[in-house]
Amino acid sequence: MIKASIIGATGYTGQELVKMLSGHPHIEIVGLGSKSYAGENFSKIYPHFRGIDLICENPENDEIIDKADIIFLALPHGLSVPYVKKALEKGKKVVDLGADFRIKDRDIYQSWYKTQGPEEDLLEKAVYGLCEINKEKIAGAQIVANPGCYPTTILLALIPLLQKGAIKKQNIIIDSKSGVSGAGRSLSLNTHLCETNEDLKAYGLPLHRHIPEMEQELSLNAEEEINITFTPHLIPMTRGMLSTIYLELEEGFTGEKVHSLLKEFYKDKHFVRIIGEGESPHTKWVSGSNYCDIGIFSDPRNNRITILSAIDNLIKGASGQAIQNMNIMFGLDEKAGLPLWGMYP
Amino acid sequence: MIKASIIGATGYTGQELVKMLSGHPHIEIVGLGSKSYAGENFSKIYPHFRGIDLICENPENDEIIDKADIIFLALPHGLSVPYVKKALEKGKKVVDLGADFRIKDRDIYQSWYKTQGPEEDLLEKAVYGLCEINKEKIAGAQIVANPGCYPTTILLALIPLLQKGAIKKQNIIIDSKSGVSGAGRSLSLNTHLCETNEDLKAYGLPLHRHIPEMEQELSLNAEEEINITFTPHLIPMTRGMLSTIYLELEEGFTGEKVHSLLKEFYKDKHFVRIIGEGESPHTKWVSGSNYCDIGIFSDPRNNRITILSAIDNLIKGASGQAIQNMNIMFGLDEKAGLPLWGMYP
Amino acid sequence: MIKASIIGATGYTGQELVKMLSGHPHIEIVGLGSKSYAGENFSKIYPHFRGIDLICENPENDEIIDKADIIFLALPHGLSVPYVKKALEKGKKVVDLGADFRIKDRDIYQSWYKTQGPEEDLLEKAVYGLCEINKEKIAGAQIVANPGCYPTTILLALIPLLQKGAIKKQNIIIDSKSGVSGAGRSLSLNTHLCETNEDLKAYGLPLHRHIPEMEQELSLNAEEEINITFTPHLIPMTRGMLSTIYLELEEGFTGEKVHSLLKEFYKDKHFVRIIGEGESPHTKWVSGSNYCDIGIFSDPRNNRITILSAIDNLIKGASGQAIQNMNIMFGLDEKAGLPLWGMYP
């Protein structure tokens, strides 16, 4: 069995990792790191785990890294570096669910995240863990930067189109919608049921922190600098994320062709499902699963297409993709430990 | 007291009219028309009205029109014409909440609604009842076509900008989100709680029926034919509508200027509130009220602005605006009978 | 115009008072007291009030009381006494929405609320403001203790039955359910959308603080000491409260008789609606209104009846009843300023 430690186990993505890894056929969870809850039974913090036999420990002790083969970091940005360093020195593998290793340009990282990122040589070792795109690099990586939730929906839809030259590289407009669990377990009026239930709003405007991550990967694949317009919205539901992406077609392309192109691109990728043209994906169809469902609509009057891309923000947008990355890093079946289907209704 | 009849009283917009009109200082409800519930006490159909003393009657009897000064039609499209004819012959005023009198071009109406619209001479009498824009025409109208909910959010935001030449007339992209009550009281999997709660999806694609209504009014105000890209989404909540509108600025304009321009345009319009730059309106701030809240974000990297426009779809998007129209038609205070504030939380 | 100040204006019940009083035909709001928000425009705190012209002030300044005829106190328990003393000295009337003046026995108050209540002579002046039961006393009161939300649902259902000897005085079991707004605007995992949405649980067990208030009023009306069993539950919705009350019938009584008895008792009380036997009230039928809807079911196999009693916890369970009390205290129409109907759907 491969031994796994989770540092930052008591956030929503941390507990989702615990859930999936505790049923993974090749994994044994050996450490749960939490500063605030060190010494407490994990099921005290999340009583749906009543019966589990795992005690949180202080992640600053080396032990949590020593005893593991793979370390998952599920921490707020700015906190990963010391753990990554320690893990790499000890020859362990790391999947970092936070933002620290995603941005390759240290200045850009600093200007968006208001803190210094990892040093150059450390940063260079990190592979951007968008599984369906970077599988080969991930397979050989010691450290993987797990993508953000919004970028996952958007990059999976756009990278194939940019690679094939199907769409204009500028004028990309993205209207994204997220359930409230994306804001985590911390308390604010934005997560207060009475304020958020039956409410709908944009947030994080004008410049949400996921923008540089997306622009970096889009530019890389387009071989041209890309600036997107991106508006995230908060939806009164717990889970689920949908991005509606407005694109201009390059000459010679139609909605139909784009549909075929995506079907072809993803035909052997289990976790991306291209749905029928003219159908909108529903977040509920992917809720509780690691799928990304993508749909395409033609707007021939304006020579545009609209792409809709849906995930479960806590799974394909975080912990599920992290496990998929780990599976690739260890040469396991990419689907191992991941839910077969979502939960419906 | 002005006497009002409501035909189609048992839908959501019908009962909302009953609620507001029954508290209106200058109105007496004299008739509730409903084919399916003729003879039944209105509070049987909507028990929150227990104690009201109103019996539904067959709207095909002339009486319901004869005894009223103003007729509200809250019917599915395709059904208004006979009632409007009868009302006009009898010298009554009409506010039609349906789509039949909104589209001025009969061919366009037919191609989008798959049924024939009103004859030319009848159609000509109808004024498009977007209160803040067409107040003078409404004041003199015998028949007012009450705008659709999506068009209300979008036209209130865009018409001032088109009139002032602040935005490019093409490349207008609109991502709208609506609560489920927009789908009415009829039963479908789309309104089934278990299928829609905790779900999010686009619908009505690629070409939603509100498009020709919006393009007609936008083109009229832009003095140029405008084709928009429009994607509506269904949000797991009962009430509320938010449109996120992506626009390119004309030279010489900035987000700040657009903000001032809108503030100036609406400074004497009670029901449109331009909120601070950099703030997103929340649908919950307008829920239960007749307000339209509009916010603006600058995207200077792309020379774009994003406008967010929020209403309560059943009030400013339907019955509230209908009453506002009636108030204008009868020379009453525009605010009479309308809620002072929304319901929060 | 009667002048009103609200101290504790920025909680949910405070802002609900602002909403209703700002539309009240005989009231002018002259002061909003809030320690944390003194100096701020009220619409900054609750943006649905954008356009209102009210600035919060420090409630410790005498002015807020001096300039008003009636003071509403919407404060956590334990904080009302100094304001009440000052108001009474200055000859003002007071409606206290908190618990401090509800319990007539100071020892009982202290043992349940862990703080000392008002002194005997002050306490004696307070009338328990259950409008439909104590109207005459309220009319002559200078200070009214506005009932708790749970007690309102339960006492309105039980007092008539105890007065008429229709039910056994012991073995009263009450299973209550409340929306989340009852917990106020403060932040906790219990109000976190992700934790509470799609969740259901009991809370405040075994002994919720509303018990002594209910037992005091029940015992008073039964002329016998009554101990109830009471379990409150948290329901994943914002507003609404339903109490399901299990009772044993006294000899000679049936469900039908109890139904008639309640109908007779409340026939002239506008805000209590006894609904048909065999019908359950819905909280949504009273949401946004000051109504209490009561339904009765017979369980003849066990010689029991089940009574269901529904209110909007923020209106009839708090601010609506407070205004109703004020209307009675000032000899106004009991319905003045209160919503005609609730908001549906």
Next chain:
Amino acid sequence: MIKASIIGATGYTGQELVKMLSGHPHIEIVGLGSKSYAGENFSKIYPHFRGIDLICENPENDEIIDKADIIFLALPHGLSVPYVKKALEKGKKVVDLGADFRIKDRDIYQSWYKTQGPEEDLLEKAVYGLCEINKEKIAGAQIVANPGCYPTTILLALIPLLQKGAIKKQNIIIDSKSGVSGAGRSLSLNTHLCETNEDLKAYGLPLHRHIPEMEQELSLNAEEEINITFTPHLIPMTRGMLSTIYLELEEGFTGEKVHSLLKEFYKDKHFVRIIGEGESPHTKWVSGSNYCDIGIFSDPRNNRITILSAIDNLIKGASGQAIQNMNIMFGLDEKAGLPLWGMYP
């Protein structure tokens, strides 16, 4: 591999069976029966299964039974008998998720369900599949009647107490709350999001059809005829069920003793978790899992206890328990194919 067919596969419990059985290590799904969808790909009906390779077939063809070792029937009541007969003749095992085989007294069945139940000799073969109570009988059964959702919450809590004489056998009052998925996928105003969201009500009163099933099993275990008082409520959420049970203690018993007694009784039963005294179970802690969480509160002032019992109505209350029954019938690990933990948040 054991071969399984599901008849009535397109309801919520049917699709939940498909989900769990398709991941079961010892099961192969060989047939999905649905009259309305015969010939259609299952993922057309439930698109979260996009990628599954199962076609619905007409359940009236013998084939669906012939090719299976075990038949799950997920049908409305009154429809199971012909399938059960056929299956038994062919030597197959059956788990019936409907009500037809639960009630042992045919007159009682007929008077509550208004249709005739199975003939005596067929009925006798059926074992009531409350796994934790009847495991031995289930192991030897050819046909198992899977319990109703409400009965599961209630019987698991009460049977141990009745067997040990801990509680008075009369005066049992049960206040149950269910999410909307219990009403299935069929359309009605009760499942309409706008009518049910933010609403709360009792339903099915005075006499819900689960009463005879509960009274039969309670009486059997109490060795005395028991009449309960039972009120189900509809909660605005999709999944989850909580029963609040009010009981009088027999002499010599306390809440603490009852707590120990339940802990002892269930100490080797994986799927029943007795939680700490003074804690309320949350439905969200069991959502997506096969657990039943039970909590106990003492009410010493009234010599009563209150028991709270929570399940996921579609899993432990239906399809999960059905699979648990099948596991027992085939001598498999009771937990095989069932989710390890629920989905949170």
